[in-house]
Amino acid sequence: MKKILLISLSFFSIFSFSQEKFISRNGQIQFIASTPLEIIDPVNNHVSCILDTEDGNLVFQMKMISFKFEKALMEEHFNEKYVESEKFPKSTFVGEIQNWDNFSWNGQEQKIKVKGKITIHGIEKEIIVKGMIGTSKSTISLSSSFDIIISDFDIEIPRLVRDKISETVKVEVNVTLKKKSNE
Amino acid sequence: MNRIIILLSCLFLSFSSFSQDDLLSFLDDENEEFLTFATFKSTKIINLQSVEQTKKDELNFVISHRFGTLNSGIVELYGLDYGSIRMSFDYGLTDDITIGLARSSSYKVIDASMKGRLITQGRKKFPFTISVYSSVFYDTLSPRWDNDDLLKNDFSFVNQILIAKKINSNLSIQISPTFTYYNFPSPYPWQNPQTGIPINVNKRMYALGIGGRYKVSRSVSVNSEWIPIIGSNSDMIHPFKNKTIINSFSVGCDIETGGHVFQLFLTNSETMFERGFINENTELWKDGGIHFGFNISRPFTFN
Numbered sequence: 271m272k273k274i275l276l277i278s279l280s281f282f283s284i285f286s287f288s289q290e291k292f293i294s295r296n297g298q299i300q301f302i303a304s305t306p307l308e309i310i311d312p313v314n315n316h317v318s319c320i321l322d323t324e325d326g327n328l329v330f331q332m333k334m335i336s337f338k339f340e341k342a343l344m345e346e347h348f349n350e351k352y353v354e355s356e357k358f359p360k361s362t363f364v365g366e367i368q369n370w371d372n373f374s375w376n377g378q379e380q381k382i383k384v385k386g387k388i389t390i391h392g393i394e395k396e397i398i399v400k401g402m403i404g405t406s407k408s409t410i411s412l413s414s415s416f417d418i419i420i421s422d423f424d425i426e427i428p429r430l431v432r433d434k435i436s437e438t439v440k441v442e443v444n445v446t447l448k449k450k451s452n453e
Numbered sequence: 454m455n456r457i458i459i460l461l462s463c464l465f466l467s468f469s470s471f472s473q474d475d476l477l478s479f480l481d482d483e484n485e486e487f488l489t490f491a492t493f494k495s496t497k498i499i500n501l502q503s504v505e506q507t508k509k510d511e512l513n514f515v516i517s518h519r520f521g522t523l524n525s526g527i528v529e530l531y532g533l534d535y536g537s538i539r540m541s542f543d544y545g546l547t548d549d550i551t552i553g554l555a556r557s558s559s560y561k562v563i564d565a566s567m568k569g570r571l572i573t574q575g576r577k578k579f580p581f582t583i584s585v586y587s588s589v590f591y592d593t594l595s596p597r598w599d600n601d602d603l604l605k606n607d608f609s610f611v612n613q614i615l616i617a618k619k620i621n622s623n624l625s626i627q628i629s630p631t632f633t634y635y636n637f638p639s640p641y642p643w644q645n646p647q648t649g650i651p652i653n654v655n656k657r658m659y660a661l662g663i664g665g666r667y668k669v670s671r672s673v674s675v676n677s678e679w680i681p682i683i684g685s686n687s688d689m690i691h692p693f694k695n696k697t698i699i700n701s702f703s704v705g706c707d708i709e710t711g712g713h714v715f716q717l718f719l720t721n722s723e724t725m726f727e728r729g730f731i732n733e734n735t736e737l738w739k740d741g742g743i744h745f746g747f748n749i750s751r752p753f754t755f756n
Contacts, residue, residue, distance in 0.1 A: 318480040329476040331480045331481075333487075342752070343508075349490060351672070356622050362477060386473075
């Protein structure tokens, strides 16, 4: 009897949790490291993201190998030589939307600030980025654009191609989250 | 009762600590696959085809040279006076299917080829990448059949299975069981049409290519390959004891720059097409019959 109570309790807790999570597995992140010599603007269309509407906690995760470049050789070099996708297959962001308690669900696009830790190439860094949040009946959309510096993440660009790759990389994020279904 | 309290408190604890990092684990997918990439830097190990493909809508232009042998002395500047050339164009129909057309100056051979990848290492945790490679050779010189000059006599074929494993990010190995078929009519052995050197081949030849690479830095790898002949018609051939057929051995390095891969190496095979460098070698390493050679590949993208 006690056991049943416990189990049902635990189920209940999980159940009540999942109702407050919004998730996506096909968010989009593009980064732009173009220079006058070379256009570098790959897109990753398989970004996972989850938002806990209870407390505003926000997490992103993506496979680096899912970035699609215009030139296949560039894609291979990116994965093999720069971000070392075999050693560090995933990049993550773990953080929270600030002032979440004051958030009002009024359907308008609103400015947000997100603070957290971004991990690329195995290097963790604290960042604060500005973005926008929009809500509809069943979805939440998030977008942001911010700059990161390659050398902050211990990614070394060989001297030979240094003129072709921008040291500051613009990152553009677009995700549409759906309410996580209770499976 | 105590136990229940502990359990409950554990539950609540987990409840409350169920925060950002746990959210992260929500996103993990158990069936996630990490396909191996960049097993080799180039579509060739040295002479042998590697499991690397020309990417979709890309034209890979490879220009290859083999100089003369090192033992030809100072008069020939150790082989540098002489050079044979191969130009090849490979086009990626998809990321897994490549078609190619090439021409080699030695033997005056034109060849058409196809390489297809069957499975990539990492797919459903499969431990190898497996590809197949087929090529057909047309000997435009065809002087050896004086009395019987049928077109079909000028063709020969090579079929290979390429099995590669990227052991870690630096070390990759590959084995390539190879079958060669000559449409040439008897008599066998025949002679090299340019040099007159007898070549001990039969209609059906079997070989086992073995190759590998080790990355010594981000942009440089050391490569080597050995291709023992293991069968001739229905006869087995011992790779070390045979005295009639010379096996190909090559050692060299890959140097990668922004858009090119340079492969520089030493080899006892002068020919650059599969049938030739596998079966028709006439020089020995121990006699200094070593050619310096290079391949330069440059991809062009069509989108």
